[in-house]
Amino acid sequence: MASPTNVPGQGQEGDEGGQAQPDPHRERGSLAEHDQFDLVGILSSIEETAYAWDLVSGRIDWESNAGAVLGVCDLDKISTGAGYHALIAPEHLNDRLEVFSRGVATDRVRGVAFRIQYRLNPKGGRSRKTIRVEDHGRWWPGPDGHPVIARGVIRVVQDEYLEQQRLLIRNDFDELTGQLNRIRLTEALGAVFTRIERDPQPCAFLMLSVNNLAVINDTFGIAVGDEAIAEAARRIRAKLRGGDVLGRYSSNKFGIIMLNCGADAVRTAAERFLKVVRDTTIKTSAGQLSITVSIGGVVIPDQANGIQDAVNFALRALDAARSKRIDCFVLYKSVPGHESLRVRNRAIADSVIEALDDNRMRLVLQAMVSAKTGKPEIYECLLRMEKPDGQFISAGEFVPVAEQLGLSRLIDRRTLELTIDLLKKHSDLILSLNVSGLTCSDREWIAALRRLTDGRKDLLNRLIVEITETAAIEDLNQSINFVDTLKELGCRVAIDDFGAGYTSFKNLKVLNVDMVKIDGVFVKNLANDTSDQIFIKTMVDLARKIGMETVAEWVSDEQSVKLLTEAGITYMQGFYYGMPIDAEDYVSDR
CATH class of the missing domain: 3.30.450.20 (PAS domain)
Known part of the structure; x- marks a missing residue:
């Protein structure tokens, strides 16, 4: 190939490149x-x-x-x-x-x-x-x-090469920002822990989020929000050192891995990131916008010994940063007792999953006694978890943790299976069961109800589904759809713990539920508290006017029974009528 004789950078004598370069x-x-x-x-x-x-x-x-x-x-x-x-x-x-x-x-x-x-x-x-x-x-x-x-x-x-390149990009990088996706970011974080085992140099993991993205999306549209996210990523990328890693963790969150970076250095770096986003406006299709970010961070391995800890602790620090009124950086600080609580919650979650897998969830039945007849007419299904050693754990000890960790849908489906089995076994039994707020939007739960009952009205008409007051108002339209679907199938619906939240009787009427269960806090001191007596009487009267039955929870003494009966309550439920019984021990008295 003939080449030009005077190519800059080839190192000929007299060139600006200096001395002749070796061939x-x-x-x-x-x-x-x-x-x-x-x-x-x-x-x-x-x-x-x-x-x-x-x-x-x-x-x-x-x-x-x-x-x-x-x-x-x-x-x-x-x-x-x-x-x-x-x-x-x-x-x-x-x-x-x-x-x-x-x-x-x-x-x-x-x-x-x-x-x-x-x-x-x-x-x-x-x-x-x-x-x-x-x-x-x-x-x-x-x-x-x-x-x-x-x-x-x-x-x-060749086309094969192009397809390989497309797959590589799709598998490794986030489409919007061009940074590592969540999977590759997590793998890169894992590589940091492997490296630290050989070379114990401090590193840092930061979690950064774009502030007020929801406002931008609502005001200008999601496309403009995406432009803000992409520009924030570009600016942060420009301020990273060689070897540092940036990846998109979720919608408005980015993870940053910083090598050889202790607590003082990470604060300096975080301030650099905050400043580069804050100092100038960004150009979008909707015009110039101003955005800020918040950052939480954790030092590795001083504060985190594994991938999950690093992510969780950085997210926790990010939440602390976002709670402040200005964009800022917060370095994770361990909270005394929090680690033991985390370990306890993880153990509970593991126990719940194992119990579900091993069919060790059991039902006990608590009676709802008719105020008119004094006899049990409905039984509420309460869940118990059987441990491998045969001991039982009440739902109150594991359900709250399970809900926080996203296991409530699995629990609700298992409870439904046990409840329908019991309805099939006893043709005279009327049962109620509780579902979590997540189940109100779970189409699979409704599908399971249809499948388990096969549309049999003799089963569906004997089932009452309870949703809590707080869950009902969290997404009222969704709750209305859930209630309507259940009633179309033939079930009744009850609002549980009424009075503990902020639901009005107007919302109850919109929901069109059949039954209101009055929260036990208004019942447990009923005999000695005239304000609770007035409250109960008012709620019972209002419920009766809009055609709803009422249930008083936590009934524990004879005087409360008398007052509730006089107030016109429909059913009473509590330890006054005995402890819950094992579902397997139920015997019809009809």
Whole structure:
């Protein structure tokens, strides 16, 4: 290949590059001297060719295999930049031109690297045959900083390679921001812990979130919110040191891994990130916007010994940072007793999952006694978890933790299965069961109810589903749909713990429930508290007017029974009527 004789950066004597540089081919002389070393043949075998382009004169000198690799019969047609550009697909031509037309640099020794892909029409613009090529190399500037010489390698890119590249990007990177996705970020964090075992240098993991993203989305739309997220990522990326890692953890959260970074250094870095986002507005399709971020961090391994701890502690610190009125950084601080609570919660979660897998969930029944007849007419299904040693744990000890950890849907489905089995076993039994707020939106639970009952009205009409007051008002429209679906199937619906939250009787009427269970806090001191007596009487009267039955919980003494009966309560439930019985011990008295 003929090459220009005055290429900046080649190190000729008298050049700005300084002393003459060693010839790389001469250093490899022992290999080059062998007849079997055929550089052109090697390039041809991998469908690559090379060129040198003098941008001042426009001349391009090609390696001798260029015609065969590119499919160009006459190399004279591509012996100039203009001639070669005439073969580039019009929609891709600017991609190559911009590499050189917009480039400005001062390094005349190393030059500037470039890498682009475009489609080529080897037979000319009217030919349908095209190939995709990857063009990469370096260009060197002249006195004005603009490119004057370029050297590069062009490789024909096969479709299989492009698909591999697309899969690699899709599997490794977040589509919106171009940063690592959550899976790869977690893997990178795991690699940090492996590295620390060999080289115990302090590192840090930061969790960063874009503030007020919900407001931006609501005001300008999700697309503008995405622009804000992408710009925040770009700015943070620009302020990272070499070797540090940035990845998108969730919608508006990013994880940052900082190597060889102790507590003091991480504070400095966090302030740098806060400042680069805060100091200037960002340009979006909706106009200029101002955004801020909050950051929480943890030092590894001083404060975290594993991936999950690092993520959880950084998130906890981030929550603390977001609770403040300004954008800021908070470094994680351990809370006395919190670790033991976390261990306890994890143990409870493990026990719940094992009990579900081993069918060790049991039902006990607590009677709802009719105020008119004094006899049990409905039984509430209460869940118990049987331990491997045969001991039982009440729902109050594990359900709250299970709800926090997202296990309540699994528990509710198992409770439903046990309840339907019991209804099938005893044709005279009327049962009520509690469901969590998550189940109100769980289509699978409704599907399971249909499947287990097979649409049998003799089962569905004897089932009452209880939802708590707080769950009902959290998403009122969703709760209305849930209640309507249950009633269409033939079930009754009750609001549990009424009075503990903020539901009005107006909402109860909108929900169209059949029964109101008055929270036990208004019942346990009923005999001695006249304000509770007035409250109970008012609620019973209002419920009766809109056609709802009432249940008083936590009934524990005879005087309360008398007052509740006088108030017109429909059912009473509590230890006054005895302890819950094992579902397997139920015997009909009818």
